[in-house]
Amino acid sequence: MQRILILGGTAEARQLAERLAARADLAVTLSLAGRTASPAAQPVPVRIGGFGGAQGLAEYLAAERVDLLIDATHPYAATISANAARAAELANVPLLALRRPPWVRVAGDRWVEVAGVQGAVEALGTASRRVFLTLGRNELAPFARVPQHHYLVRSVDPVDPPLAVPHANYVTGRGPFDEANDRALLEEHRIEQVVAKNSGGTATYGKIAAARALGLSVIVLRRPALPQVAAVETVEAAVAWLDHAVTP
Ligand code: NAP
Numbered sequence: 549m550q551r552i553l554i555l556g557g558t559a560e561a562r563q564l565a566e567r568l569a570a571r572a573d574l575a576v577t578l579s580l581a582g583r584t585a586s587p588a589a590q591p592v593p594v595r596i597g598g599f600g601g602a603q604g605l606a607e608y609l610a611a612e613r614v615d616l617l618i619d620a621t622h623p624y625a626a627t628i629s630a631n632a633a634r635a636a637e638l639a640n641v642p643l644l645a646l647r648r649p650p651w652v653r654v655a656g657d658r659w660v661e662v663a664g665v666q667g668a669v670e671a672l673g674t675a676s677r678r679v680f681l682t683l684g685r686n687e688l689a690p691f692a693r694v695p696q697h698h699y700l701v702r703s704v705d706p707v708d709p710p711l712a713v714p715h716a717n718y719v720t721g722r723g724p725f726d727e728a729n730d731r732a733l734l735e736e737h738r739i740e741q742v743v744a745k746n747s748g749g750t751a752t753y754g755k756i757a758a759a760r761a762l763g764l765s766v767i768v769l770r771r772p773a774l775p776q777v778a779a780v781e782t783v784e785a786a787v788a789w790l791d792h793a794v795t796p
Contacts (some may be wrong), residue, residue, distance in 0.1 A: 549572075549573060549574070549575055549576075550574050550575070550615040550616060551574075551575045551612065551613055551614050551616075552568065552574055552575065552576045552577045552615065552616050552617075552618065552790070552793045553577050553579060553608075553609065553612070553614045553617050553618070554592075554618045555579050555617070555619045555620060555621050555628060555632055556579060556580055556590075556620050556621065557580055557581055557621055557622055558620055559693075559751055560620050560646055560648060560749075560786075561578060561618075561620035561621070561646070562588065562590055562591070563783045564618065564783045564786050564787070565578050565592045567646075567753050567783060568592070569591040569592050573794060574794070575791075576593075577592065577593050577594070577595060577612070578590050578592050578593070578595075579594070579595050579596075580594060580595075580596045580597075581597070581598065581625070581628070582596040582597045582598075583684070584675055584704050584705055585667070585705045586656060588722070594611065597780070598637075599631070602630070602631040602632075602634035602635045602638065603638070604735070605631050605632065605634075605635035606638035607639075608635075609635060609636075609639040609641050609793045610639050615618070615629060615641065615642055616643075616644070616790065616794070616795075617635070617636050617640065617641050617642070617643045617644075618640050618643075618644050618645075618745075618773050618786060618790075619632040619633075619643060619644070619645040619646065619777070620645075620741040622747070623648065623650070623745075623747065623774070624697045624747075624769075624771065624772060626772035626773065626774060629645065629774050629775055630673060630774075630775050632645075632775075633775035641715070642778075642790050642793060643776065643777050643778065644777075644778050644779070644780065644790075644793075645775075645777050645779040645780075646780055646781075646782075646783070646785075646786045647774070647779050647780075647781060648747075648748040649779060649781050650746045650748045651746050651748055651753065653755060656760045656761075656763075656767070657759075658763070658764065658765040659761075659765070659766050659767075660765060660767050660768065662767055662768070662769060662770065663770050664769060665683065665687050665769065666690060667767075668683075668743050668767045668769055669690045669691055669694055671767045672694055672697060672741065672767070672781075675696075676696045676697055676698065677697050677698070677740045678698045678700070678738050678739050678741070678743050679698065679699050679740070679742075680700045680702070680734060680737070680739045680741070680755065681699055681700065681701045681702070681743050682742070682743065682744045682745075682755060683706045683743065683744075683745065683769070684703070685701075685703040685704075685705060685736075687705075688701065688707060691711060691713065692711055692712040694714055695712070695713040695714060697713070697715070698715040698716075698717040699711060699713060699717070700713065700716075700718075700719065700733075700737045700739060701716060701717070701718050701719070702718075702719045702720070703720060704721070704722050705720065706718065706720055706724040710751050712784050714780065717737065719733070723752055724750065724751035724752070724754070724775075725751070725752055725754040725755065726754045727754045727757040728754075730755045731754075731762065733758075734758055734764065735762070738760075739764065740764065741765055741766075741767065742756075742759045742764055742765070742767070743766070743767045743769075743770055744756065744767070744769070745768070745770050745771075746753065746769065746770070746771055750793070
């Protein structure tokens, strides 16, 4: 019986757990950061909360006798990915990263790529604009420094306390979000500017396609640098890697 730890918080992590849950040769645990108040139901046992840095994760891997570590975290969760790489080294546990590829700009896209949330705040400019913000609720505070804009904020959980600006509306939703609904939302709120991460995948691509259709500019936060480790892009490829890794 091989013990697998999946670092999750993504649809892919859940899908991979689903694929592995019924296997008699594997004992799978999924780890979540605890960012959402009521996380989606998971098909395998779940542990929630940080490990206490790379050293803490290495100690967890040793204590739980984990045989294989899979980093299936969000592409912007760079700290946990760096910790996973370091902890795998320290505990001498094989590591695979499951990283969904980024979206690629296509004809009609009007993207302004920026480095980080501060770059997005600056790229909004000084004139008041109607902005659709689709970042994590913990990343919104810097937008209070440019309170002249009208914000529409979408997040999984309610933003509490709300953004300290005079004009903000909030919608909650876990996705997936399709293009037609996102287009209707952008039109209803007369949005002029979208701010998004390059999350990749289909679940949150609706706003990118809708912005293209409406000719809107999108401020895209560039992906953070991630550690150089063995990596695959699909759940299918992760299962194949695992099959190879657990073969006696
Ligand atoms: P992070 O900056 O990479 O991680 C911060 C700390 O959270 C880590 O050092 C670790 O704490 C803990 N952590 C993160 N993922 C964990 C996991 N799967 N299991 C256990 N502990 C975990 O990640 P973040 O602060 O969550 O988010 C950074 C960016 O990723 C944001 O843009 C956010 O919107 C995006 N994102 C994250 C998630 C998610 O589930 N985390 C989902 C969607 C999007 P210790 O050092 O104590 O171990």
